[in-house]
Amino acid sequence: MSTLPIVKLPDPILRQTSTPVERVDGEVLKLADDMLDTMYDAPGIGLAAVQVGVPKRLIVLDVSETDEPDPLVLFNPEIKSLGAETRIHEEGCLSIPDYHIEIERPASLVVGYIDRDGKPRELAAEGLLATAIQHEIDHLNGKLIIDFLSRLKRDIVVRKFKKMAREPSA
Ligand code: GNR
Ligand code: NI
Numbered sequence: 001m002s003t004l005p006i007v008k009l010p011d012p013i014l015r016q017t018s019t020p021v022e023r024v025d026g027e028v029l030k031l032a033d034d035m036l037d038t039m040y041d042a043p044g045i046g047l048a049a050v051q052v053g054v055p056k057r058l059i060v061l062d063v064s065e066t067d068e069p070d071p072l073v074l075f076n077p078e079i080k081s082l083g084a085e086t087r088i089h090e091e092g093c094l095s096i097p098d099y100h101i102e103i104e105r106p107a108s109l110v111v112g113y114i115d116r117d118g119k120p121r122e123l124a125a126e127g128l129l130a131t132a133i134q135h136e137i138d139h140l141n142g143k144l145i146i147d148f149l150s151r152l153k154r155d156i157v158v159r160k161f162k163k164m165a166r167e168p169s170a
Contacts, residue, residue, distance in 0.1 A: 001033045001034055001037040003037050004034050004052040006038065006042070006047075006052060007050070007095055008095050008097065008165075009095055009096050009144070009146075009158065010158055013050060013055060014050060014139070016050060016055045018048070018057045018058075018140040018141075019055060019057065021075045021114070023118075024075055024116065028058060028075070029116060031054060034052070035049060035052060035058070035060045036062070036073070038052060039060055039061075040062070045062060046059065046060065046133075046135060046136045047059065048136045051095050057076045057077065057140050058073075059136035060072065061129065061136065063129045063132055074111065074123075076113060076114050077111050077113040077133065077136070077140070078112045078113065079109055079110070080109075080112050081109065081110045082106035083106050083108030083109060087104070087105065087106075087107040087127070088102050088104045089103060089105075089128070089131045090102050091135060091145050092145075093135070096145065096161070099145075099157060101145050101146070101148060103148050106130065107127070108125065108126040108130050109133065109134070110122055111123050146158070
């Protein structure tokens with residue numbers, strides 16, 4: 001396995017809509033393993049393929065709070081249902097370093113996906129996992145956490161990251 005460079009704001013690839021994985025083959029399985037490596041190395045609790053420059057509908061997650069890792073790999077994840085209750089969580093994003101924002105989202109969900117063996121599955125999630133799955137699926141649709149801000153606040157953040165991309169030391 002190997003780590004991959006993480007694409008950062010304002011790279012326009014982050015705004016692309018990712019396309020479905022047609023077939024779970026060795027190539028996308030290798031990509032999933034490299035994404036897990038990249039996520040653990042960062043460290044982060046989730047990663048979408050577009051964040052390593054590959055706009056395919058593939059996400060990896062691990063919200064385990066123990067020493068025991070619990071890697072999840074979801075191809076073509078699709079939200080089947082959302083719970084009525086919401087939760088607010090302070091979210092970060094590996095593509096927007098050192099930036100955090102409180103976001104209110106449904107507290108539970110059921111997600112359909114294709115697993116590593118190419119089999120369709122469903123997963124019921126709540127708490128941090130439900131939050132993280134929604135954050136990752138947003139990435140597949142070109143959506144970022146700054147889109148929960150007003151236009152004015154979002155533009156200020158984008159400008160700051162554009163400036164940092166120009167002058168990496170600033
Ligand atoms: O590592 C991450 N932490 C996190 C915290 C709260 C809600 C969502 C996340 S996902 C983020 C990694 C990332 O950017 N995934 O796209
Ligand atoms: Ni993110």
